[in-house]
Amino acid sequence: MMYYNYLFTWNTTTKLVINFACACAILANFWYDYYNQEQTEVIFFHGNQSQCDFHRNKTTLLNYLNSECPMCNVYKIIGWLNETKKTLDICMYSLNSELLTNAIIDAHKRGVHVRIIVDEDNIRSTWKFGTMGIAKRVKLMQFNAKMLMHHKFIIIDNKKVILGSMNWTVNAVRRNWENVFLTNKYQIVDPFRHEFKTIWKQFDQ
Numbered sequence: 001m002m003y004y005n006y007l008f009t010w011n012t013t014t015k016l017v018i019n020f021a022c023a024c025a026i027l028a029n030f031w032y033d034y035y036n037q038e039q040t041e042v043i044f045f046h047g048n049q050s051q052c053d054f055h056r057n058k059t060t061l062l063n064y065l066n067s068e069c070p071m072c073n074v075y076k077i078i079g080w081l082n083e084t085k086k087t088l089d090i091c092m093y094s095l096n097s098e099l100l101t102n103a104i105i106d107a108h109k110r111g112v113h114v115r116i117i118v119d120e121d122n123i124r125s126t127w128k129f130g131t132m133g134i135a136k137r138v139k140l141m142q143f144n145a146k147m148l149m150h151h152k153f154i155i156i157d158n159k160k161v162i163l164g165s166m167n168w169t170v171n172a173v174r175r176n177w178e179n180v181f182l183t184n185k186y187q188i189v190d191p192f193r194h195e196f197k198t199i200w201k202q203f204d205q
């Protein structure tokens, strides 16, 4: 009888330990997945100006509803920028879209450390950043008049990168066929971080 009692107690304890360990493993797994979730998103602009009903009626709609509407696509990108917490490194040949410029300035205003690299070709359209005290580096003509700083990439919090064909300009948004791609994949983000660092030093005037 003593033996059976002992066995029963031991088994219950073991079961409890195993259940507790399983619960911990499930929680740890959930936590790992949550913090290491892969994020990949693709947007296409389709070379047209046909906006959705909301944007045709000039409604500021912050939700991304219609992938055919260029304004919905722009607000999708703004949504990505609005999630920035610490750093925003922008390397963009041309940037004159007011909506996207304002999203960058908003990030700066809420304490995000913003750095911008542009080409001298488009320096006028980015004057606003300088007046706001946003750090800017410019590929000057004298550096190499024939070669363009033609990149279009943005690094968010050193963890995500936005890539694609699109300069952040009004024309690109309204008229062009363009692709924009966001990923948090380390193997892609890391080389872009290094590239930004290199160009930032290179254009240190």
Ligand SMILES: [Zn+2]
Residues within 6 Å of the ligand: 051, 052, 053, 054, 055, 066, 069, 070, 071, 072, 073
């Ligand atoms: Zn729309």
